[in-house]
Amino acid sequence: MAVPARRPAAPNRIVPAEVLGWGVDAEPDNDPTWPMRDRAGDPGPHWPRPALQRTEVKILQSIEYARRPAVFGTAVPPRGLSGVVRRAAFRWSESSWLHWLLLMGADRVNVIEGVADDLAKARIPNIPAEMGARAEWAHNRGGLFRKIAVAGAAAAVIAAAIRRRRV
Amino acid sequence: MLAMDYRGPYRVRTTDKPMPRVEHPRDAIVRVTRSCICGSDLHLYHGMVPDTRVGMTFGHEFCGVIEEVGAEVENLKAGDTVLVPFNIACGQCHFCRQGLYGNCHEANPAATAVGGIYGYSHTAGGYDGGQAEYVRVPYADVGPVKIPDWMDADDAVLLTDVVPTGYQAAEMAGIQRGDTVVIFGAGPIGIMAARCAWLFGAGRVIVFDHLDYRLDFVRQYGPAEVYNFREVDDVVVFMKKTTDGLGADVAIDAVGGDAKGNALHTLFGVKLKAEAGSAIALHWAINSVKKGGIVSIVGVYGPTGNMVPIGNVLNKGLTIRANQASVKRLLPRLIEHVREGRIDPKAMITHRVPLEEVADAYHLFAAKLDGCIKPVLIPNGGR
Structure with a gap:
């Protein structure tokens, strides 16, 4: 295939050397794996763990974890029908479409539950x-x-x- | 306390919620003085992120004043003003120790693939976010950075995500002196990526979007060559023509799952949610970059899958680099850039809105009304 003709220089073409700070962070050795290969001090898979957060609410955990992360959020514990669906979703791994589809379905059910909650508190959204x-x-x-x-x-x-x- | 309250797709309001409390000895409670709405919050707002529960408070870009610290936090005290990176990171796991603070393994039980992020659904750990008067900050001895006396709070709040994400987009692109960089998206992240591409020595910076007011902004701020993709027959052919038929050296996807520009992707990715967002920006990035080039992704997609020309990645020998920004790693250099005037974060802020008007602020930002580029919510009267 013929190479397309070059367009004339764009009218808004910029002169790099005139741009404030040009090249101050240029790094010829910028490696595609930076910083993952910076292994200095890397403890491998066994690091000294932070203290474990305690909780009284249900925390749904990916089955891909060998152990629960030390810290987590407790913003909105699962409850109601959406909570049942969310709990079910966590029977499958993050690699499963079903896991995410169930969670998306639970989100939609949860919107209806939210309106019902408002009405139950005599609040019309x-x-x-x-x-x-x-x-x-x-x-x-x-x-x-x-x-x-x-x-x-x-x-x-x-x-x-x-x-x-x-x- | 007053907090943003998600009620379902396109519906948010403010509600009185219980004060957050210290739940772990390394927690802090921060009184929020600035809290941005991020473009990635719009993925939540549009109902695109699984396990986004009604009643959650969004907000992962915030700064404020330390109110209380847990027993193990020794480097901060009540009264310190801090900016809080959007990643929740323990600082000691396999990933944090490699500088991958956006990939901490001790902050999110719900997904191994996603780090802990404030106010970003239960898929990102189930933490309430900073679009509130107060917020719980875990691992406070790692993430938060004291705001220097000389720094404006409006600059500080943008160092929690926008500036590091734009900078890392350029860093991951492996830009070499003289490289042509094409950036898809002229939102705050694309704008910042354009500015930072020059710091890495770019020879040309080209930005595509469909909103002229944003293109006008980045043309000056980047600076950058700008093009409205709706006025171009074929973005990829256009890029080939303007690079002697080769393609850009590097391409940056600074949009993610809300990308406009292709009806098929909008139908499947946004309307039907059959793919994890509209991936047209990534599609263009892969096809616009030269053989052997690098595609840097900072646009956010959902966890399932997207239709992208992966065969072209193979055939062109591309390198794809992507990650949530490692804010903690980048902050020292970025603070220096702000001090030296090379980056002017607060120039991107177009709207300052009281927290009470959160619903209007979300709609304004999502619908791109009133020339909105970056809205900042002001809880507690900004004090």
């Missing part, structure tokens, strides 16, 4: 506000109207379809 409607109103009013129009049209089509089926 302000979904437009949670989705940043105020920013949309301030900076993309036309887009907001378009979205409302599309949603309205979709709702009308669905309503019409339901009505026709009943008739």
